[in-house]
Amino acid sequence: MxxxxxxxxxxxxxxxxxxxxGDEVDGRVEMRFQDPQITEASGLVVRDGLVVTVNDSGDSARIFTVDPADGRTVGITTWDAKPVDDEALAPAGPGKVWVGDIGDNAAARPSVTVTRVPFGPGERHLAGTPYELVYPDGPVDAETLMADPGTGRLYIVSKEVFGGTVYAAPETLDPDRPNRLEAVGSALGIATDGAFLPDGQHVVVRDYRQAAFYTWPDLDLVGEVQLPPERQGEAIAVDEEFSIHVTSEGVEAPVLRVDVPTRLARQVAPASAPIASPPPSPEVDREGSELPEAPASDRxxxxxxxxxxxxxxxxxxxxxxxxxxxxxxxxxxxxxxxxxxx
The missing domain is CATH 1.10.287 (Helix Hairpins)
Structure with a gap:
């Protein structure tokens, strides 16, 4: 039984x-991971013309820096730790990322950790400083770590069936004692990853098949899209140009650039920085006037x-x-x- x-x-x-x-969206293959050591890409950051990823449970404490031109690994960063389940990455300032050891399928861990490490070409090893995080109401499973681009504050979204909870970390993390998380809102259920948009006024959270865009900090739903089919969609990233990137677990998994519908892009990105640059289609308003949003009753x-x-x-x-x-x-x-x- x-x-x-x-x-x-x-x-x-x-x-x-x-x-x-939500609308179905197209994805263009930007590259495929060529490194056979990248088997279960569960986190993704796209910064400075590079792609950074991390394997989930079962791997050592390491991240991979990948050249998007050909998918080759050009750098590996390791640090002194024995992760339980690394599930997420988030930008951490110039040349650095946060690594979230936050996976907890059994919802049994008394605390989880995040560690800030550098990325880039070459191999490097460091001690690493883990920051311990505790939930206000006991353990939960999570795979989503987001960093506010304006303040650097970290947020976690729990992975729950009927809706995730968004938790805020303290504004300043203390390396010497547990840092208590605070519930601040709700988001998509079964969340496998998420990211802030560069304006700091919107976030996107994905599950295995769709992505939802929210205002920040109110977390009002702006729109949803159906992501391109993937083997097991785990990660999402937004680069400095507002472009959306997704990837999946599996050897030689592709990294896709997602074309967000024009009407949604105009709500979550400035006109000078569109989320994607798809080829012209009947949906694009070439005169620049705003397309009407479908009323909620028609959805x-x-x-x-x-x-x-x-x-x-x-x-x-x-x-x-x-x-x-x-x-x-x-x-x-x-x-x-x-x-x-x-």
Whole structure:
């Protein structure tokens, strides 16, 4: 019974993550990771003309710097640590990234850690300073780490089925004691990664199949898009030019540049810095006037109903599995503790 319950629980995120809304968007392959050591890219940062990634659980404490021109690894940074489950990266200032050892599938870790390390060409090793983070209401699983481009403050989004919680780290992290996180809002469920946009006024959070854009700090939903199909979509990054990049787990996984619909791009990026530069299409307004936004009443409601029914079916299955009746005794078998009559 335990195996059945665990099996159902494991498939729930993938089922719910497949129920998506929003426009379908195209993705262009920018490059493929050529390094056979990059097997489970779970975090992504695109800065200074370079791509930085990290493997998730099972790898040592290291990040890879990759040349997007050909996908070759040009630098590896290692540090003194034994990570439990590195799941995310976030920009940490010029030439540096935050590495989030925040994965916790069983929601059992008393604390998680983040470490700020340099990236770039060449090999380097450093001691590394881990900053311990604790949640206000006990452990949760998470794969999303975001850094405010204006303040540098870190945020984590939990990976929960029916909606993630956004947690803020203290403005200044203390390396000598646990840093208590604070819940500040809600976001997409089954979140596998997220990032701030360069303006600091919007964030994007993804799951296995879609991405949602929010205002910051109010976290009002601006729009959603269906991401291109991936083997197991884990990471998303926004570069200095507002371009969106995504990647997946797997050897020689591609890094895709995503073309966000024009009407959405105009809401989350300045006109001088479009999120992507897709070729002209019938959707593009060549005169520069703003395209009308579809009213909320015209948006399809079926994804929400389907998600609800899937969730209800899972809950019912778990309840029945846990309440399975004991094995029935035969008609002639006496109740436990009583002897058969002689």
């Amino acid at each position: 335990r195996d059945a319950v665990l099996g159902v629980a494991a498939v729930v995120p993938l089922l719910l993550g497949s129920v998506v809304g 399809p409601a079926w994804p929400w109903f389907l998600t609800g029914w899937i969730g209800l079916a899972v809950i019912v299955a778990l309840v029945f599995a846990l309440r399975r009746p004991p094995k029935q005794r035969g008609h002639d078998e006496p109740p436990p503790g009583l002897d058969r009559p002689s």
